[in-house]
Amino acid sequence: MKVISIVGARPQLVKLAPIAAAFAETEHEHFIVHTGQHYDADLSDVFFDGLGIPDPDVHLGAGSGSHGTQTGSVLTKLDPVLEREKPDWVLVYGDTNSTIAGALSAVKMHLPVAHLEAGLRSFNRRMPEEHNRILTDHCADVLLAPTAKAMDHLSDEGLKDRAVLAGDVMVDICLRIRDAVLAGEHPAPALPEGIDPERPFVLATLHRPDNTDDPQRLAAIMDSLAKLSVPVALLAHPRLVTRAAEHGINLAQGSVHVGRPLPYAGLVAAVLASSAVVTDSGGLQKEAFLLERITTTIRPETEWVETVDSGWNVLVPDPHEMSPDEWAATVSRAAPTGAPGTPYGDGRAAQNVVRIMEQWKGGSRRV
Known part of the structure; x- marks a missing residue:
C-alpha cells in the first residue's frame, strides 16, 4: 500500500x-x-x-x-x-x-x-x-x-x-514527548527573556485572524494580557508579529515578555513549566489539557469541547470586557479536582x- x-x-x-x-x-x-x-x-x-x-x-x-x-x-x-x-x-x-x-x-x-x-x-x-x-x-x-x-x-x-x-494522534506524540521531557531527555525551553521557569508564569499564544486583524481588538487583548499580575510568556507567531507591526502595537508591554515559537518538545516543556495557558490555538488547548494545565481560550467557541466540559478550559471571547480582577481570576483559577480523563x-x-x-x-x- x-x-x-x-x-x-x-x-x-x-x-x-x-x-x-x-x-x-x-x-x-x-x-x-x-x-x-x-x-x-x-x-x-x-x-x-x-x-x-x-x-x-x-x-x-x-x-x-x-x-x-x-x-x-x-x-x-x-x-x-x-x-x-x-x-x-x-x-x-x-x-x-x-x-x-x-x-x-x-x-x-x-x-x-x-x-x-x-x-x-x-x-x-x-x-x-x-x-x-x-x-x-x-x-x-x-x-x-x-x-x-x-x-x-x-x-x-x-x-x-x-x-x-x-x-x-496528538495524544500519541504529546504523551511521548511529555515523558521524555520529564525524564530530562530534552533541554529546558528557550523562554522569553525575563521569564523565570521556577516561578509562576502564564504561557500565551495568539494568531487567529479574528483576534489579530482588527487593530482595536488586538490592542485590547494585549492590554488584558499586559495587566495580569503574573509574567506572561508570549510565543509570538509570525502572523501576530506582522499584524502588530502593521497596527503599531507593542507586544512587549506590562507583564508580557515576547519570545519566538518553540519546537514541539520545547512547547511541551514550556506548558509543563507554566502555571496556566492563554491561547486561541486549537492544538494548544488540547495539549494543555493533556498536560493538565488550566487554559483560557480567547474565542467564543472551540472544536475541542471536551476540554471545556471537563473544566480545564474556559472560553473568554472578549477578555477586555471583563474587569481586571475577573480576568485575572479566570486565568489563575484553580485546576479541577481529579484527572481530566481520556476523551482523545x-x-x-x-x-x-x-x-x-x-x-x-x-x-x-x-x-
Whole structure:
C-alpha cells in the first residue's frame, strides 16, 4: 500500500510524527509532501528535526498569500505529484488550506482520500478552518474521527458510513514527548527573556485572524494580557508579529515578555513549566489539557469541547470586557479536582489509522 501524506503547517507536522513512525513499522510505502504553507523555520523545519520525521519526499514551496492564492498554489503544484505517484491513499490532516487543497486534488484524480481529525466542528463559519474541515469531510472517502463527539457530528451530516473512530494522534506524540521531557531527555525551553521557569508564569499564544486583524481588538487583548499580575510568556507567531507591526502595537508591554515559537518538545516543556495557558490555538488547548494545565481560550467557541466540559478550559471571547480582577481570576483559577480523563484516546491512534487504511484500501466509494 502506498500512502501520500500532505502536510504544510505546524499542527500537521506534529500529527505526522506518530503517523510516520507507525508506517515505518510496516511494509507500506509512506511518501511525504510538504506544501510549504508554513515556510518559517520556527513553524516547520524544527519539527522535522525535533520529532524524528523523515525529510519530505517533495516540498512544494507554496508559501504565504491570501486563502485563495495559497490554496490555488498548492493545487497547481500538487496535481503533477499525485499524477506521477498514483498512491493507494492520500492522507490529509486537520483543517488548513493544505488540507482542502490536498483533498480536492486527490478526489478530482479519483484517488481515495483519508481525512485525519475528521468531524471536528466549531460551528463558526467565520473561521477558515471550519470551511476547510467541512469541505474535506464531505469529499473524503474515509473519515478518521478523533473523538465520539466528532463521530456524532459526522453522523448528523449524513457521513456515518464513512466515519471510523480512530482516536487522536496528538495524544500519541504529546504523551511521548511529555515523558521524555520529564525524564530530562530534552533541554529546558528557550523562554522569553525575563521569564523565570521556577516561578509562576502564564504561557500565551495568539494568531487567529479574528483576534489579530482588527487593530482595536488586538490592542485590547494585549492590554488584558499586559495587566495580569503574573509574567506572561508570549510565543509570538509570525502572523501576530506582522499584524502588530502593521497596527503599531507593542507586544512587549506590562507583564508580557515576547519570545519566538518553540519546537514541539520545547512547547511541551514550556506548558509543563507554566502555571496556566492563554491561547486561541486549537492544538494548544488540547495539549494543555493533556498536560493538565488550566487554559483560557480567547474565542467564543472551540472544536475541542471536551476540554471545556471537563473544566480545564474556559472560553473568554472578549477578555477586555471583563474587569481586571475577573480576568485575572479566570486565568489563575484553580485546576479541577481529579484527572481530566481520556476523551482523545489511549495514545495508539496512529496504529489505528494504519489499520483502518489497510481495511479500507480503495476507498469507501470505489467504482
